[in-house]
Amino acid sequence: MNITTHTLIIGGGFAGATLAQELAKSNIATMLIDCKDYFEVTMATLRNIADFAKVKDTPRIRYRDFLSGEFIQGRVTELTEQTALLENGDSISFQQAVIATGSSYPSFSVAKSNQAFTLEARNQELKSASLALEKAQSVLIIGAGAVGVELAGDIAYSHPNIKVTLADSGTSVLGSYSEKTQQKASKQLQALGVNIQTNRYYQQHKDVYIDKNSGEELAVDIAYVAVGVKANSDFMKAHLNQYITDKGFIKVNDDFQVTGTKTLWAIGDVADLKDLKLAAAAIPQGKELAANLVATKQGKKTKAHKPMPEMGLIPIGQEKGVAQIPIFGTVTWKPLINFKNKDLLIGYVFKGLGIK
Numbered sequence: 241m242n243i244t245t246h247t248l249i250i251g252g253g254f255a256g257a258t259l260a261q262e263l264a265k266s267n268i269a270t271m272l273i274d275c276k277d278y279f280e281v282t283m284a285t286l287r288n289i290a291d292f293a294k295v296k297d298t299p300r301i302r303y304r305d306f307l308s309g310e311f312i313q314g315r316v317t318e319l320t321e322q323t324a325l326l327e328n329g330d331s332i333s334f335q336q337a338v339i340a341t342g343s344s345y346p347s348f349s350v351a352k353s354n355q356a357f358t359l360e361a362r363n364q365e366l367k368s369a370s371l372a373l374e375k376a377q378s379v380l381i382i383g384a385g386a387v388g389v390e391l392a393g394d395i396a397y398s399h400p401n402i403k404v405t406l407a408d409s410g411t412s413v414l415g416s417y418s419e420k421t422q423q424k425a426s427k428q429l430q431a432l433g434v435n436i437q438t439n440r441y442y443q444q445h446k447d448v449y450i451d452k453n454s455g456e457e458l459a460v461d462i463a464y465v466a467v468g469v470k471a472n473s474d475f476m477k478a479h480l481n482q483y484i485t486d487k488g489f490i491k492v493n494d495d496f497q498v499t500g501t502k503t504l505w506a507i508g509d510v511a512d513l514k515d516l517k518l519a520a521a522a523i524p525q526g527k528e529l530a531a532n533l534v535a536t537k538q539g540k541k542t543k544a545h546k547p548m549p550e551m552g553l554i555p556i557g558q559e560k561g562v563a564q565i566p567i568f569g570t571v572t573w574k575p576l577i578n579f580k581n582k583d584l585l586i587g588y589v590f591k592g593l594g595i596k
């Protein structure tokens with residue numbers, strides 16, 4: 241079957257869903273395609289694993305229950321400048337398409353699922369991960385970036401009986417953050433009983449993890465490998481390979497237009513922008529592109545994108561955390577930490593998407 245549409249949005253994560261909802265406000269019709277039938281607030285998935293009862297199924301909602309435009313569930317497998325080919329053999333012809341296919345976490349797929357395509361399957365996937373954790377006595381988290389640190393804090397807080405080891409190949413936790421942020425995070429993690437190991441490079445050998453540097457062995461019930469984010473752009477390779485970088489990010493200009501094309505735009509994690517790969521960047525990009533597409537339609541000037549200043553807000557357990565924000569630097573202010581900790585921003589994100 242060949243479907244036709246004017247504006248196709250490929251991917252309904254923070255960037256794509258925001259764009260669709262913003263365009264709807266200006267009465268611009270869109271068709272959004274996603275391989276899942278639900279939108280998920282990823283900020284909540286780690287606590288969903290560590291404390292399922294606290295979060296339950298609240299971070300997820302079916303597209304059909306909130307999206308103002310048209311929705312199709314399907315996977316784009318090939319893209320040209322006029323047509324998207326889907327896994328089921330259908331194709332969608334468009335006048336303009338926005339690629340917002342984000343990124344995946346192949347080594348830690350329960351954090352951002354690449355196998356649960358229905359709301360029911362995803363809810364069950366997280367419930368199972370949480371039940372498996374409840375039975376564990378020891379866990380190893382490999383990678384002490386924001387995701388690893390948050391997961392370690394959440395597990396240690398909710399399961400004080402579980403021995404939590406957080407290992408990183410670098411010299412500290414949160415390697416890309418300031419020294420003060422690293423120190424505050426380490427202190428809070430240690431207060432929760434997390435065993436932090438730096439300069440470790442654990443690899444799995446049958447039932448144990450062996451550190452390549454020291455040869456030390458660690459046997460744990462569960463290991464979470466929180467490293468290696470991958471851009472979701474494989475569908476570009478057949479016809480549009482020249483528009484992606486070596487790492488798979490899509491080359492764009494400062495209007496989000498795919499460099500050298502007339503019909504394609506890219507926003508969010510998949511776009512080769514200077515912004516951090518965060519929902520906090522993907523949401524404003526969706527809004528900015530919507531404003532630009534509306535402006536173009538009205539014959540007005542578009543605004544160039546400016547990268548978001550670097551920042552981070554990382555809960556460590558359910559009561560503490562650390563933030564690194566412009567001007568103020570490293571802070572642990574309760575109201576700011578609680579803003580995220582109280583519901584992991586589910587209410588904030590849903591409100592932005594017009595979900596009541």
Ligand SMILES: Cc1cc2nc3c(=O)[nH]c(=O)nc-3n(C[C@H](O)[C@H](O)[C@H](O)COP(=O)(O)OP(=O)(O)OC[C@H]3O[C@@H](n4cnc5c(N)ncnc54)[C@H](O)[C@@H]3O)c2cc1C
Binds near residue numbers: 250255273316
């Ligand atoms: C555990 C975890 C915690 C995080 N915590 C935070 C946080 O606290 N704050 C923060 O700002 N960021 C956080 N992030 C990062 C944040 O999730 C990403 O930056 C954000 O998801 C990027 O949004 P996006 O819209 O670009 O892409 P995504 O959210 O990845 O959405 C892309 C969508 O495209 C769909 N898709 C992909 N390929 C195809 C295809 N071929 N065909 C059809 N559909 C496709 C996917 O199913 C998905 O729905 C976290 C990430 C993880 C994994």
